Amino acid sequence: MGNKAWFSVVVGFVWLILVNVNNVGAYPVEDLVVKLPGQPKVSFSQYAGYVDVDFNAGRSLFYYFVEADNEPHKKPLTLWLNGGPGCSSVGGGAFTELGPFYPTGDGRGLHRNSMSWNRASNLLFVESPAGVGWSYSNTTSDYNSGDAAAANDMREFMLKWLEKFPTYKSRDLFLTGESYAGHYIPQLAIALLDYNEHSTGFKFNLKGVAIGNPLLRLDRDIPASYEFFWSHGMISDELGLTIMNECDFDDYSLETPHNVTESCTNATTEANQIVGDYIDQYDVILDVCYPSIVEQELRLRKLATKISLGVDVCMSYERRFYFNLPEVQHALHANRTKLPYPWSMCSRGDQDSVVPLLGSRTLIRELAHELKFKITVPYGAWFHKGQVGGWATEYGNLLTFATVRGASHMVPFAQPSRALHLFSSFVHGRRLPNNTRPSIDD
Template sequence: MCEDKGYFEMGRWNRFGGVFFSIALAAVAVGVGVKGYPAEDLVVKLPGQPPVGFKQYAGYVDVDVKAGRSLFYYFVEADKNPEKQPLTLWLNGGPGCSSVGGGAFTELGPFYPRGDGRSLRINSMSWNKVSNLLFVESPVGVGWSYSNTSSDYIRGDASTAKDMYIFMMKWYEKFPEFKSRELFLTGESYAGHYVPQLAEVLLDHNARSKGFKFNIKGVAIGNPLLRLDRDVPATYEFFWSHGMISDEVGLTIMNVCDFDDYVFESPHNVSPPCYQAIVEANRIVGHYVNNYDVLLDICYPSLVEQELRLRKMVYFSFPFFLQVVA
């Protein structure tokens, strides 16, 4: 649900999703928490939320007190038997996409905004049916995560993994009963870098530690960005081989474009003919199908309705949540 962007070239979800969600949390995060959990982070109820039996928590974890660098998290208990279920960490990609606005509220979290923008509905396919869920706005500058040091907003993969390692260590201090729980590291898109590199850092910790060790059970990445020189040309070869773009456009990309030193930031470092062919391919494919799910049956009414709702909900939801706390 979030376009791939350069670091901190914020998409609409980052400016909107993180903001409206956090404003809502500020209005409702009061009450008594579960024993051993941070009471100050308990979210009693989100505006327009249907009744549920599981608990939600949200707040900040300081990863560098001196620099004033903190990451925002949203934690959802498993719907049933949370004390027996594993912990799943979810990271959206981008880089620069909100894990709260994206993953939590348009993909695998417990709620979806309704089309009227005034309430939430249960996500019947939420991963919290089988796991406790932890969404983190990472790296700093994404969503509601922030730093008081301006240089912190220039981040790389290594520093992002280090911050997430510190985050996990400190988050376990807030939720100590999860320290021994099975841990799944998951994400999508640019999390093809975030997740493996975080896993490596956690495994390095395990190799060194004579005490606490992360109980990593598995790693899962959807639509991962792994290597640009392979991922990018493979995308357009797929479009062409499935008749989604013309021979002229497809063969231009395959024969003219040099992806060996391809850079992530738009407009990329390719020749003008290559760039124009890529723009045309994206225009054609994006007009007819969802680029992230090209096999989606767009003629099926309920799916079309869902797609339109997901595209529109951020525009409708933000004013409502703003009114709730005004």
């Protein structure tokens, strides 16, 4: 009996080792993240490193890839890009919103995100374009290259990344992101589809695009911000009416608001001053985190966590502290150029005033009209765990506009459970439930 028991243990142990080696063998071992500092034990694999998108220019993009926590070989591949422009997808998407880990309150470890999107998909986060996070170029002009160049670099990145991870070449591919990714993601989708059209060999298996609180057109999104302030009682009737009547936002750009009058400028300046620094415009219902206090607490190894409505509003400072630890950068194979400055985060829910749903909803309706898509699902509530998860409408069985109730600019951060439901429905091609019965997966 003793010999049989010993034999079964040895066989089980050898089998586990063989499975692990086989999984890693197909992928670049040098990019394998064995374990991040302070990370809890997990069963899925993580990889991080660089992909050279232009060897001659010395331009490389940094990525973080996490496999699905269950049966990754059966799940799709989802790319996530943050916006800004100039904000890190690794810092934002991966370690603040939808990835498997959040930083701990002392900035020196990690804890699990139970609502990570890797429950539904394999996740790929890329710091793009060059100059964001740990991505870099040896050619100075690359740091002012524009959206078209960023899309071309991301297409090159995807081609080379799939050479590193060949089993994902045939996998369903979804492109997702938020904020300025309202520009990045559609332009990347066009670049990938253009590649498919001209390729006689490999073709990207692109299945869908999803962008949250997207910056689409400044002439709609900028006035929507001030309409949000007014509708939420953050500015007066008089000031709101002045902005609506005096401001012409057609062809508006942040660099040269050439057609905005002095009276409009004065009104918007006053509105911004009234809203002030004590409101987080990305989530107007949350308390704010005081930088001087939290930074001192992190240096003293104290917990900097400040919970407001169930979320840690100081997480961005904890994340920055964590990513600047040398042992963290070493574990991620990051910062190979030894940047002379610290890592920093930056060079649509219904509580977001920066890119509120008001402008996005109108633009989606106009897009559907332009494409001659009819309404296939009327605007109405969708449900999650027996409660209203948000509101949604569908056009032409192809285009869906959905809100997440109680969410902010970073939807998965503010409403993780509802966001996971929305994402899971998207990658599985399911409509959001419009009745009060919980879905089978809840």
